[in-house]
Amino acid sequence: MTRTRSIAILALVAVAYVAITTLYLLGARDVADEDAPPPPSGGVLVSLDLDGLRGETYSLETRVSIEPDAALLDSTGELTGAVTVEVRPAANTGTATFAQGTRAGSAPVTLYLDGDIRQWPFDRYEAAGLTVVATIDDGTGRTTVPVAVTVTDSMPSWVAGLVDDGTGPVTITAERTTETVAFAVVLCLVLVALPVLTLFVSVATLLGRKQFLPPIVTWFAVMLFAVLPIRNLFPGAPPLGSRVDYVVVLWVVFGLAVSLVLYVTAWWRQGP
Template sequence: MTRTRANARAWAVVSVIALFGTYVAVILAYGLAGRADAPDDQRPAPNGALVYLDVDAVSGETFSLETRVAVYPGADLLNPEGDLRDDLTVQVSPAASADSLTFARGTRVGSQPVSLYADGDIRQWPFDTYQTSDVQVLAFTGTSGARVAVPVQVAVTDSVTSWAVHARQADSGPGQALDIHVARTGPTIGFGIAMCVVLLILPICTLLVSILTLRGRKQFLPPIVTWFAVMLFAVLPLRNLFPGSPPIGSWVDYTVVLWVVVGLATSLALYVAAWWRQAP
């Protein structure tokens, strides 16, 4: 008996240490993933333009990356007051929205949203990735009849949480071509997997209770029927906590959510059968 209690205490201590270690690991992973990047000190060429593509949203359902394009003209393109000497047009392609940004002569350049096409499959959540290839950024001064191309520097940044954005130089073209790859961060994937584990624990607990009760090893308690119903209603809110809200029909629904619901419903049916057996 003493040895059994010692083993139980040892398992309890190990469980507490493992839980605390997991908690610390999750906090550290989140903190390291949220560290600020090094400050950007890029400057446009005097006769060119510096264009920032800032990814601020990822839409797997519409296969697009939402970006905000910010343009910084060089000194030769500005007058002493800091306004444009001539019309400036920036083209971004392939774009799902208007790909041409025009800034009028005598005004200051701002930022505008642009949607880029992206290849990916949200049904692979949380391991879905998206890529847009050969993103071309061109800049011109002057009107459409007498446009002059200007050198362009392109920098890709990200203001989107839970995603890691990587850009690399693509095959050279008339402008600066880039391939942009977007994937969920490690902590985000871990959070999604943890939510799946939480869902799987629910039917394991309810099946244990219902089977033991049906076999007569535990007493039937009517309030537990309400507990089963609460577990069933908890599935959808827990699923809605999945990062990125994957659409119904994703692989996680067929491999986790569906079987959680089946397990809970089976538990409820078994407990009702136990009530039928033990009822006077």
């Protein structure tokens, strides 16, 4: 029976390894963004390149770039007027200006996010109700031009999308990739395994089924101090007080502490 259980455990570990590795490789292969649409006639295609998501500060770091229509460019491919793009609402100015007579570059814009990082690793975010307005100033006055919006996801471990029905404000959504969630779940299972093992040993010793061995006390201490390093490996670094701390980490620490108390009690009972 022991051999059968050992084989089953090894098989379970192998299956988990293959599953997570496969998810990671499939996710790494599927990193290409969809082809961007062409700029509207007489307008600009505004691209929001997502650089970073900070759930603890509810902010989304982006870089705004434009692809102007040929009507806004001269024969050398430079802008015939200064193009200004405004993204609202934004945490900073939300304005990017591309000077006349230059080739369009990019400018940073920070957007507000709605979400809850305490739901890690199943947290989901969105920047809703975004309006993007572009104007061109050729020296005679500022004119509003048509705008199309696209999103480029440059954030590792995240899947981002754009909700745009073409009739009004747009919404950017972001959630963790499947392989990132799987990695987080496995780390939580590793933490849960620690008190399960120590409780098994301490209860067996307390009941007299196993002999008390002083070096095992050190093993309990090592297990206890291993919790924080494993906790710091959580992808996305959820802040202290997240749901995972109350559901997993707190009870892991509690279980390890109880194991140590039970083992010391066994020492007291079995000692001379």
